[in-house]
Amino acid sequence: MTLDDLLNQVDRQFQDSLDRLCDLLKxxxxxxxxxxxxxxxxxxxxxxxxxxxxxxxxxVRETDGHPMVVAHGERSSSNILFYGHxxxxxVDPLDKWHNAPFEPIIVSENGQKxxxxxxxxxxxxQLMTFVEACRxxxxxxxxxPAGISILLEGEEESGSPSLIPFLKENAExxxxxxxxxxxxGLFESEIPAIITQLxxxxxxxxxxxGPSIDLHSGxxxxxxxxxxxLLGNIVSDLFxxxxxxxxENFYDxxxxxxxxxxxxxxxxxxxxQGFLGDIGLQLPIGEIDRTPLEKLWSRxxxxxxxxxxxxxxxxxxxxxxxxxxxxxxCRLVGxxxxxxxRDNFRSFVESRIPSDCSVKxxxxxxxxxxQMPTSDPMFEIVRSALTEEWQKEAVFAxxxxxxxxxxxxxxxxxxxxxxxxxGKDNDNIHSPNEKYDFESFYRGIRSWIRVxxxxxx
Amino acid sequence: MTLDDLLNQVDRQFQDSLDRLCDLLKxxxxxxxxxxxxxxxxxxxxxxxxxxxxxxxxxVRETDGHPMVVAHGERSSSNILFYGHxxxxxVDPLDKWHNAPFEPIIVSENGQKxxxxxxxxxxxxQLMTFVEACRxxxxxxxxxPAGISILLEGEEESGSPSLIPFLKENAExxxxxxxxxxxxGLFESEIPAIITQLxxxxxxxxxxxGPSIDLHSGxxxxxxxxxxxLLGNIVSDLFxxxxxxxxENFYDxxxxxxxxxxxxxxxxxxxxQGFLGDIGLQLPIGEIDRTPLEKLWSRxxxxxxxxxxxxxxxxxxxxxxxxxxxxxxCRLVGxxxxxxxRDNFRSFVESRIPSDCSVKxxxxxxxxxxQMPTSDPMFEIVRSALTEEWQKEAVFAxxxxxxxxxxxxxxxxxxxxxxxxxGKDNDNIHSPNEKYDFESFYRGIRSWIRVxxxxxx
Numbered sequence: 001m002t003l004d005d006l007l008n009q010v011d012r013q014f015q016d017s018l019d020r021l022c023d024l025l026k027x028x029x030x031x032x033x034x035x036x037x038x039x040x041x042x043x044x045x046x047x048x049x050x051x052x053x054x055x056x057x058x059x060v061r062e063t064d065g066h067p068m069v070v071a072h073g074e075r076s077s078s079n080i081l082f083y084g085h086x087x088x089x090x091v092d093p094l095d096k097w098h099n100a101p102f103e104p105i106i107v108s109e110n111g112q113k114x115x116x117x118x119x120x121x122x123x124x125x126q127l128m129t130f131v132e133a134c135r136x137x138x139x140x141x142x143x144x145p146a147g148i149s150i151l152l153e154g155e156e157e158s159g160s161p162s163l164i165p166f167l168k169e170n171a172e173x174x175x176x177x178x179x180x181x182x183x184x185g186l187f188e189s190e191i192p193a194i195i196t197q198l199x200x201x202x203x204x205x206x207x208x209x210g211p212s213i214d215l216h217s218g219x220x221x222x223x224x225x226x227x228x229x230l231l232g233n234i235v236s237d238l239f240x241x242x243x244x245x246x247x248e249n250f251y252d253x254x255x256x257x258x259x260x261x262x263x264x265x266x267x268x269x270x271x272x273q274g275f276l277g278d279i280g281l282q283l284p285i286g287e288i289d290r291t292p293l294e295k296l297w298s299r300x301x302x303x304x305x306x307x308x309x310x311x312x313x314x315x316x317x318x319x320x321x322x323x324x325x326x327x328x329x330c331r332l333v334g335x336x337x338x339x340x341x342r343d344n345f346r347s348f349v350e351s352r353i354p355s356d357c358s359v360k361x362x363x364x365x366x367x368x369x370x371q372m373p374t375s376d377p378m379f380e381i382v383r384s385a386l387t388e389e390w391q392k393e394a395v396f397a398x399x400x401x402x403x404x405x406x407x408x409x410x411x412x413x414x415x416x417x418x419x420x421x422x423g424k425d426n427d428n429i430h431s432p433n434e435k436y437d438f439e440s441f442y443r444g445i446r447s448w449i450r451v452x453x454x455x456x457x
Numbered sequence: 458m459t460l461d462d463l464l465n466q467v468d469r470q471f472q473d474s475l476d477r478l479c480d481l482l483k484x485x486x487x488x489x490x491x492x493x494x495x496x497x498x499x500x501x502x503x504x505x506x507x508x509x510x511x512x513x514x515x516x517v518r519e520t521d522g523h524p525m526v527v528a529h530g531e532r533s534s535s536n537i538l539f540y541g542h543x544x545x546x547x548v549d550p551l552d553k554w555h556n557a558p559f560e561p562i563i564v565s566e567n568g569q570k571x572x573x574x575x576x577x578x579x580x581x582x583q584l585m586t587f588v589e590a591c592r593x594x595x596x597x598x599x600x601x602p603a604g605i606s607i608l609l610e611g612e613e614e615s616g617s618p619s620l621i622p623f624l625k626e627n628a629e630x631x632x633x634x635x636x637x638x639x640x641x642g643l644f645e646s647e648i649p650a651i652i653t654q655l656x657x658x659x660x661x662x663x664x665x666x667g668p669s670i671d672l673h674s675g676x677x678x679x680x681x682x683x684x685x686x687l688l689g690n691i692v693s694d695l696f697x698x699x700x701x702x703x704x705e706n707f708y709d710x711x712x713x714x715x716x717x718x719x720x721x722x723x724x725x726x727x728x729x730q731g732f733l734g735d736i737g738l739q740l741p742i743g744e745i746d747r748t749p750l751e752k753l754w755s756r757x758x759x760x761x762x763x764x765x766x767x768x769x770x771x772x773x774x775x776x777x778x779x780x781x782x783x784x785x786x787c788r789l790v791g792x793x794x795x796x797x798x799r800d801n802f803r804s805f806v807e808s809r810i811p812s813d814c815s816v817k818x819x820x821x822x823x824x825x826x827x828q829m830p831t832s833d834p835m836f837e838i839v840r841s842a843l844t845e846e847w848q849k850e851a852v853f854a855x856x857x858x859x860x861x862x863x864x865x866x867x868x869x870x871x872x873x874x875x876x877x878x879x880g881k882d883n884d885n886i887h888s889p890n891e892k893y894d895f896e897s898f899y900r901g902i903r904s905w906i907r908v909x910x911x912x913x914x
Contacts, residue, residue, distance in 0.1 A: 211736040211737055211738055212736050218788060218856070221758040222744075229692065229696070229761060231689070232691075232695075232761065234689075235685070235690070235692070236694070276680070282812070283682070283813050285682045295679035296680050301674070303683055304686060305777075306769040306774070306776075307765065309763065310761065310762050311784065312782075316762070316822065318786050326685075327767070331675060356740050401676055
């Protein structure tokens with residue numbers, strides 16, 4: 001068996017691969033909505049059957065929520081756990097879709113063909129790049145690749161409530177030398193990338209109470225405190241003139257970028273104008289002395305995600321409201337301690353509340369940043385495989401977001417993760433008209449073939 | 458006829474007066490809700506009939522909205538136009554009422570009897586103090602007092618859309634030497650007051666657009682502007698450390714308090730602790746060098762009445778929203794120019810919006826402050842009458858709010874207004890369990906009797 005044998009088989013059965021992906025896409029496995037519960041199970045069953053037909057030992061595993069699908073190949077000296085999710089985002093607003101979200105169609109645009117459906121990119125197209133690579137392997141060699149296990153969950157879009165208990169209960173079974181996670185994209189839709197650092201998250205909301213009741217602003221204005229004013233002052237105080245967050249000790253634990261990464265990132269020639277232009281902006285914000293990719297990948301942020309107080313309906317109401325609230329999240333990097341950041345944020349707010357007012361907090365997510373061990377040989381194997389397939393030098397990139405599963409694998413299974421993927425910026429994930437390019441699917445399968453070939457050797 | 462003849466008659470028919478007020482209160486004349494349209498007309502008809510039975514020449518007058526009621530007595534050398542409104546606030550939340558809002562009951566509390574119903578204080582009880590005084594006058598003298606006209610509208614609680622056209626069309630008929638408006642209260646529920654200055658109002662809302670779409674805060678946070686942050690900065694910038702509004706030229710046209718008023722107001726010994734304590738506060742805000750009553754009555758304000766942006770539902774969403782908005786109103790005093798204030802506010806906001814973001818404004822109310830001519834002899838007549846009746850020195854007070862009708866009378870009919878009233882702070886106007894004390898009703902009628910007696914002489 002040569003690499004070309006495998007790659008040619010990809011080509012030969014690509015239409016069948018697309019057909020199988022379409023079958024999976026037709027199942028409306030929306031995890032946030034209880035009325036699609038049976039459909040989620042149907043997707044799990046479909047994958048169990050598909051993986052068994054490849055020669056894996058696959059089973060649907062019950063949880064308190066949507067089931068997991070776990071598949072094992074033959075154990076090897078070096079073992080990989082591939083992770084993906086079969087659940088998808090809800091579809092609304094439905095009237096903005098050009099096709100029925102669960103009736104996949106092929107669309108040609110700008111010389112590219114793409115499959116359009118909810119879940120095409122996030123995450124069914126992506127997970128099927130790996131599953132189809134394993135099928136090709138089986139079709140050529142007679143059995144699936146050794147040292148491969150697969151874990152597919154059904155709740156990633158709804159906060160993964162069953163995941164942590166499942167990982168804990170099945171730690172011994174699931175632990176491998178490394179996890180593969182295929183849920184990211186090509187840098188600027190072109191350059192293959194392995195994500196080597198993820199930002200963490202601290203989420204919190206707070207509500208300020210000023211007067212005990214809503215007040216008439218004629219009767220009380222000028223003498224009674226307005227909690228919206230207090231809230232505005234807090235929001236404004238969060239940043240100094242250099243774009244830095246002023247929460248006490250906020251930058252403790254933030255690491256300077258390693259020279260190797262800095263060089264790689266500078267070489268990416270990130271198109272800031274295009275990045276901002278795509279969302280109607282021209283002027284970057286942020287810390288005055290940082291490059292754009294540092295701001296997005298290796299520097300922490302503080303963001304007001306929602307603000308609310310007083311009368312916000314049609315028309316007008318001259319009220320001084322009793323309450324005003326905000327939801328806030330910080331993206332974290334390096335060794336920033338999420339719990340400490342949360343405590344310091346609470347102090348920041350509390351110290352700006354007059355003694356006759358009060359504030360209450362609700363905690364939301366809490367997770368530290370992740371750094372991947374790029375010295376692990378698998379990272380270079382994957383990087384080279386991507387470079388070969390995409391004919392562009394693959395990079396170690398950062399990611400502005402948080403991918404909680406990577407943190408759980410580390411904490412609960414002592415296992416690092418290698419994140420790569422083939423999505424494009426215009427895939428419209430989490431939006432109407434989601435798609436996955438043929439190129440993403442095709443080269444994705446071939447990328448994994450190369451990885452498997454070079455690692456099984 | 459002596460004053461005592463009249464005052465004794467008030468006592469003799471007080472129960473009948475209460476019965477008539479109850480009849481009017483039973484009519485659910487809610488002007489904001491179209492399903493009560495017929496009830497509003499029924500209230501207008503009731504008043505027309507009641508005023509005719511006193512000997513006025515009264516009629517219901519059509520408008521595009523709810524009708525007006527206009528009544529005229531015999532013309533005199535000096536004529537008064539009494540203004541009131543027969544429409545009432547909606548009742549919700551209904552479950553918070555102790556009685557059915559349109560089934561008036563008498564409740565004894567703290568040695569005081571009160572009539573409980575929607576509209577008892579605002580404004581039916583108050584307008585009926587004047588109407589019943591006229592009835593008593595007729596019952597004793599044989600005809601209603603001379604030089605009195607009455608204008609009752611049905612849309613005060615819903616922005617009075619028919620009022621300005623009606624005043625313009627009927628200016629000659631309605632113009633008098635002075636208007637009486639009975640829609641205010643006793644200072645600290647105890648001291649009779651004539652309102653001699655009202656604050657004006659400038660209302661506006663604005664919406665900032667940053668990114669063209671909502672953004673994922675992992676993918677864009679640190680580089681893309683967040684309009685909620687811009688909004689927080691704007692809100693915070695509105696005030697300096699001394700509590701003064703920083704909008705350009707904001708204090709142009711603000712007048713220093715006349716020494717006479719200042720002395721009167723200082724003598725009121727305003728109970729700031731009680732005023733704030735009633736709404737759960739202890740610490741006054743506002744300009745550092747001003748007394749509480751100046752802050753409430755003679756100094757301008759800037760208030761955020763509503764703020765909104767991003768995700769504000771249950772749970773959490775790590776979004777950088779495309780838009781954020783606020784509704785703002787300024788209470789104006791002296792000769793502040795509402796249009797100029799509005800223009801300067803717009804500039805204030807626009808100058809804080811980066812060039813790649815945008816802001817749009819929606820104008821709301823616009824009205825200048827009102828000062829009443831306290832040198833007009835009627836002011837002293839009323840002040841003395843109130844002092845006699847209430848056995849407390851009546852004061853010339855300010856009012857934090859705006860009462861648009863006073864402005865319209867001035868602009869459209871060249872007529873000043875004298876505002877007094879007998880409401881108490883705990884009347885719960887605009888809230889559940891609205892009431893009007895017997896004392897307010899009784900002494901209110903007698904106060905007007907004294908005014909009529911001393912001005913007809």
